[in-house]
Amino acid sequence: MVKNDIVWHDHTVTRSDREQRLSQRGVVVWFTGLSGCGKSTIANELDRQLNQLGRATMLLDGDNIRHGLCAPPERLAEEHSQEFAARFGLGFGETDREENIRRIGSLAGLMASAGLITLTAFVSPYRQDRDRVRKMIQANRAGDFIEVFVDTPLAICESRDPKGLYKKARAGLIKNFTGISDPYEAPLAPEIHLDGGDGRSPAQQATEVLETLRKQGVFK
Numbered sequence: 001m002v003k004n005d006i007v008w009h010d011h012t013v014t015r016s017d018r019e020q021r022l023s024q025r026g027v028v029v030w031f032t033g034l035s036g037c038g039k040s041t042i043a044n045e046l047d048r049q050l051n052q053l054g055r056a057t058m059l060l061d062g063d064n065i066r067h068g069l070c071a072p073p074e075r076l077a078e079e080h081s082q083e084f085a086a087r088f089g090l091g092f093g094e095t096d097r098e099e100n101i102r103r104i105g106s107l108a109g110l111m112a113s114a115g116l117i118t119l120t121a122f123v124s125p126y127r128q129d130r131d132r133v134r135k136m137i138q139a140n141r142a143g144d145f146i147e148v149f150v151d152t153p154l155a156i157c158e159s160r161d162p163k164g165l166y167k168k169a170r171a172g173l174i175k176n177f178t179g180i181s182d183p184y185e186a187p188l189a190p191e192i193h194l195d196g197g198d199g200r201s202p203a204q205q206a207t208e209v210l211e212t213l214r215k216q217g218v219f220k
């Protein structure tokens, strides 16, 4: 235990109160995989399917979160000093990704404690970063971190290239690009392993995740 003057404060409305009201368990469903593997599309479709069933959810997505909570230095410099932007802005180096995943993991944990089925879609290429989030979430309750590996071969991701980033990375215009000039450490034991190149639609893959959540008692 780190010694400091910050003390945890318990609230009157408990997590259990919130979950009972929503008739569901607050969990974190963590999508991971290469850029272009289908994380956002499948997570977005899962969000739609869960909402259609009346479930309370939140979707945290890499590109969106990097507009605010985890903005790059150039964006922060529009409103803050250069020193502030350099200190708190995040890029794609290994330590910046570590902090990105730490912030998102903390946020996802808070949302799960509000009883929400919290879906996250981040490349999150480093096993240690994902496992830290897993440990933090599971410390509160086992089974609340559900890792979904969207396992799409690099060649398929690169052929999709919806944002033209692989092309730029191959041309050396983007540094530290996952799968090209930076590593991707595949999960060793994900709760759900989707084969992104199996020809199924994102909707079918989302339904597989939804049925697993139902079987695990996240909702009835």
Ligand SMILES: Nc1ncnc2c1ncn2[C@@H]1O[C@H](COP(=O)(O)OS(=O)(=O)O)[C@@H](OP(=O)(O)O)[C@H]1O
Pocket: 034, 035, 036, 040, 062, 063, 066, 092, 096, 097, 100, 101, 121, 122, 123, 124, 125, 163, 165, 174, 175, 176, 177, 178
């Ligand atoms: N260097 C590099 N490597 C990987 N991805 C890059 C990079 N530069 C920009 N992008 C775009 O940013 C999205 C990944 O952001 P994440 O926050 O998910 O990344 S990470 O989890 O911190 O690794 C990622 O989004 P997705 O394509 O949706 O995965 C890319 O669009």
Ligand SMILES: Nc1ncnc2c1ncn2[C@@H]1O[C@H](COP(=O)(O)OP(=O)(O)O)[C@@H](O)[C@H]1O
Pocket: 033, 034, 035, 036, 037, 038, 039, 040, 041, 042, 121, 160, 162, 196, 199, 200, 201, 202, 205
């Ligand atoms: N199961 C799938 N089958 C075919 N194409 C897919 C599938 N999932 C995603 N795609 C397509 O792949 C591209 C990249 O998907 P996206 O969800 O943006 O990936 P990521 O969030 O992992 O970067 C999109 O054009 C999307 O329509």
